[in-house]
Amino acid sequence: MTARYTHFAALLSDADATAMIRLCERFGSYGMYGQKPIAEELGRGLFQRHDAAMNYIRTGGRFGRRESFEQAAVRTNYFRETYAYDRPVVDGIEGFLWHEGFLEAARATFDCPVVVPAIVYANLLVPGQELAVHTDVPEFRGANRTKDPEWLLVVMHHSGLFERWRMPIATGVSWFHGCRGGDFAFYPEGATGPAATVPAAHNTAILLDTDSIFHGVDRVAEGPSPLPPLRIGMRLSHAEGDRWCVRSGEEPIVHYDWDDLRFSVSWKAYCFPDEASRRMAEEHTDDLTRDGVMTALVADLRRKGRLEDAVPGGTDLALLLIEEYIRFPAPAA
């Protein structure tokens, strides 16, 4: 079955779209988004998104390009900052947070009349960067990324065992300024279907269930120069006019023009079928527990013949769960 999604050929007015570019410049400085290794027993030492990282390294991404681990890290560690979290954290994002077109598309796509915007964040990718194919981190009543590893939440959704507790989240991804390369690639017919692509064109957007639909970002066009040695801790900052600079502390590492960058703004909203479901989530009257989740997953693995009597240790169990439940699309031939 083809998943529902909505494409916006012109998301904002011309003036408001230009204002998003100015807001991006005014916000000024963007940190590199990186993952810390997991410290708890379950999956100790793995990355939060071990599923997507492992698939990317194993397959070489959507086009099966093989590279070193170090190079793969530079390609996928992009720059991110938050513009709104429940409420605006920067002036000028109010209209985007409460965008009527996104709200309406979320209601229609998810068949849920109660839509509650939650977060707006900006992603900036530099030439040569891309985003590995993945599904986003879902949320359940009683299980979310503040207390559970991200890979486990993804496993939970792909297992289909916890749908009663899932809080559907609509994601709108919009692009401003445009860029060369960097298409948004997604799999509306599921992991075994073909990929569709949408160019990251100025003032366009797509709204879909990114927790369920595999998606990624194709490589942003790169020039002849090799990838710079980008590392966690570096920041991408607006310099002046059309110029941007990646710095390590005060030291400039590489300069870019606006035209080199891929700037996207993502919007996420909770979608509830009715007010009662919203209250159930807010009042925690029907929450999952970690014990309950693990018992159900282990029982399912046993039913599938993937597990004998003994349950393996934390990291082996995590790898088994990822392997069993998260089936990624194969790279393009």
Ligand SMILES: [Fe+2]
């Ligand atoms: Fe995503």
